[in-house]
Amino acid sequence: MAPRPGALRCRPIEETDLDTVVGLLAAGFPERTQAYWRDGLARHVARGVPDGVPRYGYLLDHDGVAVGVLLTLYTRIADATGSHLRCNLSSWYVDPKFRAAATLLDGRAMQDKSVTYLNISASVHTRAIHEARGFRAFVRGxxxxxxxxxxxxxxxxxxxxxxxxxxxxxxxxxxxxxxxxxxxxxxxxxxxxxxxxxxxxxxxxxxxxxxxxxxxxxxxxxxxxxxxxxxxxxxxxxxxxxxxxxxxxxxxxxxxxxxxxxxxxxxxxxxEPRYARGPHPVPIGDLxxxxxxxxxx
Incomplete structure (x- = not known):
């Protein structure tokens, strides 16, 4: 039976969600261990995150159960064009039963048009989707x-x-x-x-x-x-x-x-092409x- 659409909501990840996030990511990317995700999140936690942005990213919630995740890794960039935000959209995973609602996550994450969004690890089968949503490859190989x-x-x-x-x-x-x-x-x-x-x-x-x-x-x-x-x-x-x-x-x-x-x-x-969407070009070689x-x- 298909899940009820009205029961789905997208919400920011909280500190209390981190164990759930690790479990989702380990299920979605089985080649990675839970320790891999815990260590990476610990490095992220130790960083200063710009004001007014999600600390971790977003969860897709179905009746109180997390069924999808998207990490948002924000950085404030100061360069010749001024100061602006760059966000690496990372580790996008949705339980297969809810894949039809996967775009709720990145749609919520990309609401701010002043931010430049990156996807540096798009799988082959998702690249056309990213291009249709306004991403362009600034690195092609x-x-x-x-x-x-x-x-x-x-x-x-x-x-x-x-x-x-x-x-x-x-x-x-x-x-x-x-x-x-x-x-x-x-x-x-x-x-x-x-x-x-x-x-x-x-x-x-x-x-x-x-x-x-x-x-x-x-x-x-x-x-x-x-x-x-x-x-x-x-x-x-x-x-x-x-x-x-x-x-x-x-x-x-x-x-x-x-x-x-x-x-x-x-x-x-x-x-490993790199994709970006937003007002500020990303230099080749800046990850x-x-x-x-x-x-x-």
């Missing part, structure tokens, strides 16, 4: 790079971020570097005689043979914050040698819309404060 094989200009240094670097980074990158180091990300500072920029990486693993289910995996880093692609490309050689010498890691994955000149690697069109950082790959 991934570049699997071997940056240690790229050339690097003399005088460029890559160092592990410490509080001693705070004075040479811009205010936004300084705060971002401190926050992400606290989340356990690998934060590097790329510097030369005139410039210092932060690059943030998350541990990742990739299949050695992509189409083989039993393939062994290889250690990799995903770049989750970096300068614009052309600037990053000039630093990748130095970054790659740092990762190889200090961490024994050869591969880096980064958001891209095609190959980058001078970067040794393979562009994978259609792999800061998103699920990729707070929850991991």
């Amino acid at each position: 991934q570049l699997l790079a071997m940056p240690s094989l790229s050339r690097s200009q003399r005088g460029r240094r890559v160092e592990l971020f410490s509080e001693g670097h705070a004075g040479i980074l811009s205010p936004r990158e300084r705060g971002l570097a401190l926050d992400h180091a606290g989340y356990g990300s690998l934060v590097l500072v790329c510097r030369d005689a005139t410039t210092a920029r932060a690059v943030v990486l998350q541990p990742h693993r990739i299949k050695a043979v992509p189409r083989w289910p039993a393939s062994p995996t290889l250690a990799c880093y995903q770049i989750v914050f970096a300068p614009e692609p052309d600037t990053l490309a000039a630093w990748l050689g130095a970054i790659g040698r740092y990762l190889l010498l200090r961490h024994g890691v050869l591969f880096v994955m980064l958001d891209a819309n095609g190959p980058l000149p001078g970067v040794v690697g393979r562009y994978l069109h259609g792999r 800061s404060y998103t699920e990729r950082v707070l929850f991991g790959a």
